[in-house]
Structures are given as structure tokens and as C-alpha cells.
Amino acid sequence: MIVHMARTARMKEAHQLSAMMIDIAEQSKADFAEIAASLGLHVILARAIALLDTPAPMRDLAESLACDRSYITGIADQLEERGLVERIPGTDRRVKLLQLTDEGAAVRDRLAESVADRALVMRRLTNEQRANLKPLLEALLKDPQDS
Amino acid sequence: MIVHMARTARMKEAHQLSAMMIDIAEQSKADFAEIAASLGLHVILARAIALLDTPAPMRDLAESLACDRSYITGIADQLEERGLVERIPGTDRRVKLLQLTDEGAAVRDRLAESVADRALVMRRLTNEQRANLKPLLEALLKDPQDS
DNA sequence: TATTGTTATACTCTATAACTATA
């Protein structure tokens, strides 16, 4: 009986903590979507811009955004239409690099500033709480040899 | 100059912590998707089952799953086809309640057990670390009068 | 032969609108 209660408590704790982590992440993503929208961008475009600190092959962007190369073509098209990126040739002539224009770089900077201003972790935690949180998140992300 | 560096450090910290939270949540969702798949279920169906601890009107499920009532019809159809839920009439005769069958309740229990066994928070954190994490997550989820 | 980016197309998930039966 006691054993069963312990198992139930464990199930409850697992569910509760996981659900909280997911809720917080969803909220963070919603905040980011709002920030992107305030700059006239969809999330995927804003994410692409945030990744283009330095010019990158479209294939690399596909990997970073975890989507297909064919989908990056459309993303690059939209960003180029808005004058936020340029396609520049790579040394390997199959490759095209995406490079932020000046306007694109300005958008990237505004994105980063807005995230810093509005991120939940900044608004709702003290410096000390953030310092406590970080190693816990690192432990959760550590990729051990576990199953 | 120092001011600018502080701003940059803050932007970096905001981005880093937010990205970690999102990564962890994505991983947790992927784990849940795997568990669901091992029971032959898509995520949305598994989530519905997990919510049906007690019979609930389809409208309530729509709210809990944050989707439209029309979409719940399809979810209920699939669960019913698999013999995991039954539609039972409510006292208000417009309402149909979804109730887990015995097999559905067994699936619900297996889901909860698998989550407890495999959740990142359980596998990668000690009891003490979980105890430290919880109040931080609560602070992040607290809904204050902030903008 | 393998890889990059492109194009055309198809698929998945979910919402909207119109409907019925109740209330």
C-alpha cells in the first residue's frame, strides 16, 4: 500500500514538473511570437534572422531550424523580399549564403533587446533565482549515457 | 561602454535561459510522443486520455486541449474506434460525456507510469534538485499584475 | 555519384462556417 502511494506520488510529481516546464516554454514561445509580430515577422522568419549573426549556408539554417532545405528556400525568399537578407554565393558554387542586410541586422538587434526585456526568466526571477535555475537546466540538458 | 556590455550580457542570459527552457520542454514533449507512439497513439489522443480521469463533456476537453469543439469530434471518433472511450449522454441532452472504457483506463495508467519512469526531471535530477526547481518554476508561472 | 538549392505537389493539423438538436 505504501509502495503504491509512493509510486503514485512519483507519477504526480513527474507529471506536474514536466507540465510546468512545458507551460513556461509555451509562454516563452508565445512571447517571442508577439515580439516577432511587432516587427511584422512570423516566428520562423524571426528565428532565422536570430541565427544569422554571421552569414550561413541555407543548408546550415535548415539544420538549425530543424526543417527541410526546400522549406528554407521559401524562408529566404520572404526575407529577401523584405530586404532583410541577401543571397550571396559561396566558394563552393552550389552553395548560397544568407547574409543579413543592414536592415536585417537592425531587426536582429531589436529582437534580442525585446527578448531581454520581456523574457519570463528576466521579469519574474531575481538574479539569485536565475543563478540557481541555470545549473538545474544544465543538468536536465546534459546528455549522459542513459537509456 | 560598460553599460553596453551589461546590456549585452543581459541579452545573452535572457536568450540562453529561455532557449534552455524551450529545449527541455521540446525534449519532454518528444519523450511523451514516443511513449504515446509505443501505445499506438498520437500525442493529442494520449493527452485526451490523460485528461479523462473522470468523464468530461467534449466542450471541456476542447478547452483543456486548447482546440476547437469540431476537432474534438474527430478525437472522440478515433478513441471510440479503438475502444478506449465511450460517448455517454449528459443530463443536458445536448451534452455528450467522454468516459474511458476499462481498456482506456489501462492505457491512461500505463501512460502515467511511463511518464514517471522516463521524464527528464525524474531521470536527471535528484530529489533535492527537484525540490529546488519547483519554486523557481512556480515563480515563472505566477501571474502577477505585470505588463 | 553525391550534394545544394529550387520547384511543384502532397500531407498533417487545426480552424471556420453552416447545420441539428436541444435548451
Added chain:
DNA sequence: TATAGTTATAGAGTATAACAATA
């Protein structure tokens, strides 16, 4: 008149497959 669930349809987001250019 308003609400619960259903149906048919439409849209957003993304992938797959075939292709041209280059390696």
C-alpha cells in the same frame, strides 16, 4: 436566442520527390 456536438471545407505549415547545377 444561445449552446453542444457534427459535418464539410479551407488554410497554414511543412515535407517529399524530382530536377538543374556543381562538386
